[in-house]
Amino acid sequence: MLTPEMLKGHLDAIVLAALEAGPAHGYAIIETIKQRSAGTFDLPEGTVYPALHRLEQAGLLSSAWTTPPSGRKRRVYSLTRTGTAALGERRKAWGRFSQAVDTALGPVLGGGRA
Amino acid sequence: MLTPEMLKGHLDAIVLAALEAGPAHGYAIIETIKQRSAGTFDLPEGTVYPALHRLEQAGLLSSAWTTPPSGRKRRVYSLTRTGTAALGERRKAWGRFSQAVDTALGPVLGGGRA
DNA sequence: GCTCTACACCTAGTTATGCTAGGTATGGAA
């Protein structure tokens, strides 16, 4: 069973990674994350929007309101230079963390990963 | 940088795994985890003891006080049958979770793992 | 015209849990 707590401390990296390919608005980011994780991370808006605000306030993202011809207002987020650097850091941190858990969990013996 | 939040939701599995090889007391469990994670998880007692109590209350661990000839009292924890089953579940959950993060983080391109 | 769904954003408050900081006590070494 995947609990919400498992995501703690890892969401920022995932959001930043979703913006690496280019700017996007909140709703689209949620979709991207859902698809890239093969449906595993179907994040509620109440999770993603506050995260975006946090990341912008931290200077890792910048945002701009846009009104496409269709009519609906959207807030489009982009990675800042700091954000791109942070993404690299977070990826490294994830690598170290996941490897440590892998070894701490011990002999999986053909369990999960190749 | 590895933040404490990253561990949230994963600690239980790590503690259970540390007891898979056999019963042990709290202090030894901390040492085991430190060694198995190559020093990455140097957990404070205030993290591990409450976790042990939680797991015992949940029926995944059982404990017994022992007084070895040296003199100091120790509380030795063992995996219950439920705990062993739970460990299997947690390992599977970790596998699914970490794989989802791996893909969500996207092209690491020779970054962290083999 | 009216309802319903999908899109698109927001926030106050809850909850879970790892950690900080403090405490108790034994035994051996300096």
Place this chain on the structure above:
DNA sequence: TTCCATACCTAGCATAACTAGGTGTAGAGC
């Protein structure tokens, strides 16, 4: 007799994902 490693405990803090509610637009179906 002072200090450190061992060995246990707990109250309270901090963080962050989530719940549950809200606003408003656009298009489809009746």
